[in-house]
Amino acid sequence: MSDNPYEKAYQREKLARNEAEHLLEDLSRKLYDKNEEINRLYEDLKRNQSIMVQHEKLASVGELASGIAHEINNPVGFCLTNINSLQDQLPILLEACAAGSPDWDAEKRADADYLREDLPILIRETIDGLISIQTIVRDLRYYSRNSNQDAFSGADLNQGIKSTLNVLRNKISAQYQIHLALGDLPLIHCNQGKLNQVFTNLILNGLQAMGASGNLYIDSYQDGDQVVIRISDDGPGIEDAIALEIFQPFYTTKKVGDGTGLGLSISRSIITELHAGQICLVKDGRGQGATFEIRIPIEQEDLGSA
Ligand SMILES: Nc1ncnc2c1ncn2[C@@H]1O[C@H](COP(=O)(O)OP(=O)(O)OP(=O)(O)O)[C@@H](O)[C@H]1O
Numbered sequence: 001m002s003d004n005p006y007e008k009a010y011q012r013e014k015l016a017r018n019e020a021e022h023l024l025e026d027l028s029r030k031l032y033d034k035n036e037e038i039n040r041l042y043e044d045l046k047r048n049q050s051i052m053v054q055h056e057k058l059a060s061v062g063e064l065a066s067g068i069a070h071e072i073n074n075p076v077g078f079c080l081t082n083i084n085s086l087q088d089q090l091p092i093l094l095e096a097c098a099a100g101s102p103d104w105d106a107e108k109r110a111d112a113d114y115l116r117e118d119l120p121i122l123i124r125e126t127i128d129g130l131i132s133i134q135t136i137v138r139d140l141r142y143y144s145r146n147s148n149q150d151a152f153s154g155a156d157l158n159q160g161i162k163s164t165l166n167v168l169r170n171k172i173s174a175q176y177q178i179h180l181a182l183g184d185l186p187l188i189h190c191n192q193g194k195l196n197q198v199f200t201n202l203i204l205n206g207l208q209a210m211g212a213s214g215n216l217y218i219d220s221y222q223d224g225d226q227v228v229i230r231i232s233d234d235g236p237g238i239e240d241a242i243a244l245e246i247f248q249p250f251y252t253t254k255k256v257g258d259g260t261g262l263g264l265s266i267s268r269s270i271i272t273e274l275h276a277g278q279i280c281l282v283k284d285g286r287g288q289g290a291t292f293e294i295r296i297p298i299e300q301e302d303l304g305s306a
């Protein structure tokens with residue numbers, strides 16, 4: 001370095017400037033990284049919030065359905081009791097109609113004859129109607145069992161599948177053939193309501209993928225210390241390239257309003273986090289399209305909420 005004091009001062013100043021520039025560059029990089037991280041956290045927060053809202057919505061639908069089912073159950077119960085005792089008394093009524101009354105004119109006798117024919121049919125049909133309401137109510141209550149709490153209880157998963165199909169019956173037109181192969185399953189200590197939400201999503205996904213008609217296959221069986229449920233359809237299937245993506249929150253190929261893309265992501269969290277199980281796509285399904293397989297350990301611990 002030269003002895004010139006001006007030159008020295010200049011060099012010192014240059015060094016200091018370089019250092020300051022490096023420091024500034026370093027700080028800007030850190031600031032940029034922090035900013036990126038905040039953006040990422042914000043996106044995560046937004047996603048988690050939507051997932052929670054969807055969870056809540058499903059839980060409230062379950063709660064509502066179970067509340068209504070409970071309300072309907074009692075009046076239907078006493079209607080059935082009443083109509084059954086009316087049916088027991090029917091022979092007396094029919095006899096009275098047949099005997100008639102001396103002051104009846106021809107029109108009244110004709111009405112009484114008609115009533116004698118019609119009454120047993122009316123009562124039979126009313127009993128059948130009330131029994132189907134009872135079945136729907138029972139299915140609704142079973143369907144939404146525990147869905148609003150994280151309570152676990154011993155449940156029959158085959159019954160859960162059947163209840164889910166009954167609850168979805170207005171979505172399953174005659175163009176769809178449902179093939180059930182439900183094997184013997186032990187009772188599972190699980191959150192039945194939440195598992196029914198998983199069945200609902202897989203069944204609806206299958207129906208939506210198939211379009212207006214097709215075959216849906218639902219199998220259940222025990223495999224060692226696990227129960228296995230498979231839901232398979234005749235739709236276009238799912239390419240390997242997107243097999244993992246479909247489980248990501250908000251991944252959907254459906255029109256806005258038709259799907260939120262949360263069904264499979266919520267299903268996965270219910271199966272893996274809440275029941276220590278697995279859910280994945282498999283190749284050897286009974287249908288030509290996609291086959292989802294759920295595996296749940298028979299021995300469950302209370303693993304907390306999903
Ligand atoms: N059985 C299936 N056959 C073909 N594609 C499927 C099937 N099931 C799911 N998919 C694909 O995976 C995507 C994600 O499914 P997911 O259930 O998570 O969301 P969604 O059905 O689109 O919307 P949501 O369930 O929230 O109403 C679907 O949009 C579809 O592209």
Ligand SMILES: [Mg+2]
Nearest residue numbers: 201205263264
């Ligand atoms: Mg779905």
